[in-house]
Amino acid sequence: MSLRLVVVVVLAFAISLPIAALSIAKALLFVAALIVLIRENFKVQPKENHTSSLSLKWILASLALWTISLLWTKATIDDALVALVKHGKLMCIPLLVFLIRSHREAAIGLAALASGQAVVMVTSWLMAANIPVFWITRPSGPADPLTQYVPYADSYLDQSIMLAVSAGIFWQLRESQPKLKPVTLLLTLAALLNVLILMPGRTGYVLALSTACLAAIFSVPRKLRVVTILVMPVLLALAAYHTVPQFKQRVQLAAQELVHHRSGPDVGSSIGARLYMWKLSADAIAKAPLLGSGVGSWSTVIKQLHGAGASLIFGEGNGSNPHQEILLWTTELGLAGLLLFVGLLTALLIDLRRFPT
Structure with missing residues (x-):
């Protein structure tokens, strides 16, 4: 196995x-x-030139603007540089494409990703069954109910999102690995149920139901897809609501948080806090619409807009974010950042269509 493939x-x-x-x-x-x-x-005859990747050009353009925005950022230079390094992780995308040279190598990488997620999912179910798992360490004392079944991720939200996406990967592997079809179907179901039953993240619920809907849509004949698109999301949501107690509880809580937020900013709730952050982000964009407030400045400008007591809501330091990439890019880079973000997503889709299947 080559160095490229090992990495x-x-x-x-x-x-x-x-x-x-x-x-x-x-x-x-x-x-x-x-x-x-x-x-x-x-080499005398180098291999394929990967710099023709459209997404690479958009990533480099984005990083260039992030770097130039150091000239006008409202964040401290230390916070701005930390944020710039984080944005630099976008280069992982073209670098992976550069290292993967064939369909076989891509399949091996995908299998490694699926294997890792399978380990996480199985470990989570073992933890839920109170079966000791020696390959993870847990802090002493009572377990946090929000993360008690999260073996490695930083939060239940991370795990629920990754497992919901992994369910789609497991589902697709049933076609490329027909001998393992029963296993991949079992992993798909186990991953979706893990998100819906064990994880409290509502974003994960949306992704899990979306994955299940897409699987159903592309499994039926074309003439039935429109009906499936209209009916399946409702059926799956109702089924989860009436059969999974935690799903029902979290949906009801979301409705309550929305009602409370209408009467005024409710920063004490998950949905209320996000809606408030999005409102402040819109206010910040209005103040610097063209080029934004600079790299790493979101937390700084949002706290300034909120005023006294901002640290009680957004925390100390510069680690908070709007939980919404479009607002983050537009707040810090203005309309130029929004165009770069949309352009990058478009470029990724175009490059994806160029890949051999």
């Missing part, structure tokens, strides 16, 4: 591991890409 497999599996392991894997990705690039530059 791809390590990174794909590390996505399911604690953040320290993932950070090391990302560093290895950058080092490996540099080594491969140097090697190929010394």
Whole structure:
């Protein structure tokens, strides 16, 4: 196995591991890409030129504007540089594409990702069944009810989102690995149920139901897809609401939070806090619509707009964010950032269509 493929497999599996392991894997990705690039530059006939990737150009343009915005950022230079490094992780996308050279290698990387998520999912179910798992450590004392079944991720939201997406990957693998079809179907169901039953994240619920809907839509004949699109989301949501107690409780809580928020900003609730952050983000964008307030400045400008007591809501330091990438980019880079964000997503879709299947 080549160095390229080893790094791809390590990174794909590390996505399911604690953040320290993932950070090391990302560093290895950058080092490996540099080594491969140097090697190929010394070859008489270098391999395919990957710089033609459209998404790479948009990522570089985005990082360039993030860097230039250091000139006008309202954040401290330390906070701005930390944010710039975080945005630099976007380079992981083209670097992975650069290292993967064939359909077979892509399949191996996908299998590594699916394997890591399968480990997380099985571990979570074992924890729910009170079966000891020696490969993770838990803090002493009573378990946090929100994260008691989260083995590695930073939060229940991270795990629920990753498992909902992984359910879609497991579902797709049933076609490419027909001998493992019963296993992939079981993993798909187990991942979706893990999100709906064990995880309290409502974003995860939306993604899990969306994954199930997409699986149903593309499994029926074309003439039935319109009906499936209209009916399946309602049926699945009603089924989850009436059969999964936690799902019902969290949906009812969401409705209550929305009602409370209408009477005034309710920053004490999850939905209320997000809606309030989005409102302040819109206010910040209105103050600097063209080029924004600079890299790493979201927390700074939002706290200024809120006024006294902002740290009680958004926390100390500069670690808070709007939980919405479009608002983050537009707040810090203005309309230019919005165009870059939309352009990057479009470029990724275009590049995706270029890949051989």
